[in-house]
Amino acid sequence: MSDNDSQAQAEWQRKLQLYPSLKKFEEQGDDFVESHDGREERLLAFIKAHPSFSSMQGNPSLILKAMDEYAYQQDFLINIGEGKGRILSDLIAKQKPKVLVELGGYVGYSAIHFAGQMLKAANNPSEVHLWSLEFDANFAAIASELIALAGLKDIVTVVVGSADETLRKLKSERKLSSIDFFFLDHVEDLYEQDFKVAMDELKLLGPGAVVVADNVVRPGAPKYREHVRSRSDVKSEGVKGLIMPGELEVGPVISSGRSTLMFAGRARSHVCLVKAQGFYRIAPLREEPRCDQNRDRIAKTESVGMA
Numbered sequence: 249m250s251d252n253d254s255q256a257q258a259e260w261q262r263k264l265q266l267y268p269s270l271k272k273f274e275e276q277g278d279d280f281v282e283s284h285d286g287r288e289e290r291l292l293a294f295i296k297a298h299p300s301f302s303s304m305q306g307n308p309s310l311i312l313k314a315m316d317e318y319a320y321q322q323d324f325l326i327n328i329g330e331g332k333g334r335i336l337s338d339l340i341a342k343q344k345p346k347v348l349v350e351l352g353g354y355v356g357y358s359a360i361h362f363a364g365q366m367l368k369a370a371n372n373p374s375e376v377h378l379w380s381l382e383f384d385a386n387f388a389a390i391a392s393e394l395i396a397l398a399g400l401k402d403i404v405t406v407v408v409g410s411a412d413e414t415l416r417k418l419k420s421e422r423k424l425s426s427i428d429f430f431f432l433d434h435v436e437d438l439y440e441q442d443f444k445v446a447m448d449e450l451k452l453l454g455p456g457a458v459v460v461a462d463n464v465v466r467p468g469a470p471k472y473r474e475h476v477r478s479r480s481d482v483k484s485e486g487v488k489g490l491i492m493p494g495e496l497e498v499g500p501v502i503s504s505g506r507s508t509l510m511f512a513g514r515a516r517s518h519v520c521l522v523k524a525q526g527f528y529r530i531a532p533l534r535e536e537p538r539c540d541q542n543r544d545r546i547a548k549t550e551s552v553g554m555a
C-alpha cells in the first residue's frame with residue numbers, strides 16, 4: 249500500500265471515530281438511504297430524551313448542537329450542518345435580511361440557524377420573518393415542534409406544499425411581497441424553475457436581494473448555474489462548503505474502476521465515498537459512474553415525494 253493510501257485509510261478511521269454515524273455507509277452500501285426511513289422521528293425522540301432538554305426551551309444553539317450530535321452519532325441528516333450553517337450565518341449577519349424564504353425546510357435545522365441569526369442581526373426584531381417551505385407534512389410537523397422549542401415560532405412560519413405553489417399562494421394572499429434572502433435547498437433540478445417563479449413571475453426579488461443555492465457544483469444544478477450566470481441582473485459567485493458529518497470536501501477523483509460505491513449522498517452531498525482496495529476514498533459525485541446511478545435512484549425517490 250502506498251503512503252497516500254495508508255494516509256487515506258488512517259484519515260477514514262479518524263472520521264469513523266469522530267462520526268460513528270458514517271459506519272452505516274460501510275454496513276449498508278448501496279442500500280444506504282439518507283432520509284425518510286424514520287430517522288427524522290427518531291431525531292425528535294432523541295432531542296426530547298436528551299439530558300439538556302430542559303435547557304433547550306428558547307435556546308436555538310443548544311437544539312442545533314443536539315441535532316448535530318444526532319447526525320454525528322446516530323444517523324446522517326440532510327441538513328446544512330455546522331460548516332455551511334456558519335458560512336450562511338455570517339452572510340445573514342452581514343446582509344441583515346428582514347424576510348428570508350427557504351425552499352426545503354426539512355426538520356428545521358436551517359430555519360432555526362437562520363432565524364436565530366436574523367434576530368441577532370436585526371435592528372428591529374419585530375420586522376423579521378422567515379418562511380420555511382417544505383413539501384413533506386411529517387418533516388414540517390417535526391420542524392414546527394423544534395422551532396417552537398427554540399422560541400422562534402413567532403418569526404418562523406413553516407408552510408407545507410410544493411415550493412412554487414406556496415410562493416404563488418403567499419404572494420396572492422399578500423403575506424409575501426418581497427424577499428431579502430432566498431435559500432434554495434430542496435431539489436437541484438427545480439432550482440432554475442423556482443428561482444424564475446420568485447424572480448420573474450412574482451417579482452419577489454428586487455435589487456439587493458441575496459439568493460443562495462446549496463449543492464450547485466456537486467451533485468450539481470447545471471441549468472440553474474447557467475441561468476443565473478447568463479443574467480445581466482444577477483451577480484453570481486461560488487462558496488465552498490463542508491459536508492457534515494464527515495468533513496467531506498469536493499476533491500480530485502482518486503477512485504479506480506474497481507471501486508464499489510459505499511455512499512452517494514442524495515442530491516445534497518457533493519461527494520461519494522468509494523471503496524477501493526479495501527478502504528474508502530472520497531470522489532466527486534458526478535465523476536463516479538456508480539454514484540450517478542445511485543443519484544438517479546434517489547432522485548426518483550424525491551420526485552415521488554413531489555407527486
Ligand SMILES: C[S@@+](CC[C@H](N)C(=O)[O-])C[C@H]1O[C@@H](n2cnc3c(N)ncnc32)[C@H](O)[C@@H]1O
Pocket residue numbers: 326327328329350351352353354355356357358359381382383384387409410411412433434435438516550553554
Ligand atoms: C436538503 S433538505 C433541506 C434541508 C434544510 N434546508 C436544512 O438545512 O435544515 C430538502 C428538503 O426539501 C423538501 N422538498 C423536496 N421537494 C420540495 C418542493 N418541491 N418544495 C418544497 N420542499 C421540497 C424535502 O422534503 C426535504 O425535506
